[in-house]
Amino acid sequence: MSIPTPYTQFDPTSHLLLTPQDGEAPARVARLAELGIGEAPVPEFDDFARELARITGAPYAMVNFIDENRQYFAGLYSPDSGQSGVELGPSPQTAQPGRVMARDHGYCPHVVVRRKALVLEDVCDYPRFAGNPVVDEIGIRSYLGAPLIDRTGMALGTVCVVAQEPRPWGRQGLETIKTMAADLVDRIHQREAERRA
Numbered sequence: 001m002s003i004p005t006p007y008t009q010f011d012p013t014s015h016l017l018l019t020p021q022d023g024e025a026p027a028r029v030a031r032l033a034e035l036g037i038g039e040a041p042v043p044e045f046d047d048f049a050r051e052l053a054r055i056t057g058a059p060y061a062m063v064n065f066i067d068e069n070r071q072y073f074a075g076l077y078s079p080d081s082g083q084s085g086v087e088l089g090p091s092p093q094t095a096q097p098g099r100v101m102a103r104d105h106g107y108c109p110h111v112v113v114r115r116k117a118l119v120l121e122d123v124c125d126y127p128r129f130a131g132n133p134v135v136d137e138i139g140i141r142s143y144l145g146a147p148l149i150d151r152t153g154m155a156l157g158t159v160c161v162v163a164q165e166p167r168p169w170g171r172q173g174l175e176t177i178k179t180m181a182a183d184l185v186d187r188i189h190q191r192e193a194e195r196r197a
Contacts, residue, residue, distance in 0.1 A: 019104040020113040024154060025068040031154055035192055038065035038072050038157070041099065044187070045075025048159075052180055053077045056144065056173060058161035063148075063184065064108045065157035071101045071108055075159075105133045107143045108158040115155050117146040117181075119174050122166035134162075142167040144174070146181035151189055159184055 032038035037045075045063040053061035063075025076099060103109055107129060111118050120143040123129045134140040144167075145160030159181045167173075 019109050022066070022068070022109065022113050024112075025066070028154055028156060029067045031150065031152065032065055032067075032156060035156075035188060036195060037074055037188070037191075038067070040074070041076070042074045044191075045184075046077065047075075048180075048184055048187070049075040049077035052159060052161060052177075055176060055180070056161045056169075058144070058163050058167070060163070061159075061161045062108075063157070063159055064145075066103065066109055066112050069103055071103060071106065071157075073099045073101070102133075105137075106140070107132065107134075108145055108160055111145045111147050111158045111160070112155045115147050115149065117144075117174055117178050119144055119169050121168055121170075139164040141165050142169070144169045144177050146177040148181055148185050148188070150185065156185075156188070 029038075042063075049061040049063055053059065059079055061075075061077045062073045065072050065074055107118055107120065107123075110129075120126060120129055123132070123135060123141055123143060129143075132140075140162050142163045142165065143160060144162075145158045147155040148157050148159065150156050159177065161177070
């Protein structure tokens with residue numbers, strides 16, 4: 001007769017695939033509304049994403065703002081110039097990231113909650129991230145992202161790049177994404193000052 005142990009029902013990966021709790025989301029939504037961003041494409045952010053893609057050599061780059069339920073790419077660059085306004089759905093035919101994505105898709109929610117940059121040269125090397133829906137639905141295999149930390153201390157969103165094959169981002173990629181995030185935060189604060197003037 002076997003004696004059940006506390007581990008007989010334990011699935012060591014069950015808790016790893018969940019999107020992290022984000023208690024700051026309601027305050028972030030209010031701050032984004034105050035800044036006038038996160039609900040519509042911003043041409044300056046699209047230009048920023050294009051430059052980020054160029055610098056990193058990535059095919060896709062985003063400026064991403066996150067609320068309680070979704071992510072919104074106010075800045076987006078992809079090789080397909082017709083990506084604006086496309087919803088990312090579960091269809092495997094969706095090969096391009098769109099402007100709106102569910103909060104449980106992708107890696108930016110982890111970056112916002114952790115408040116630290118995240119480098120995934122091959123997402124499949126990390127059990128916590130390999131099961132994310134973006135792997136199967138749009139074929140994402142590598143990710144590089146950094147949080148946008150506002151002057152209030154709040155993480156507003158992220159800047160990130162992704163590719164559909166493993167990428168050796170390395171330390172240089174990490175430093176680049178962090179520098180670019182800081183640059184964009186400066187631009188956001190400048191926009192805020194101009195709105196108040």
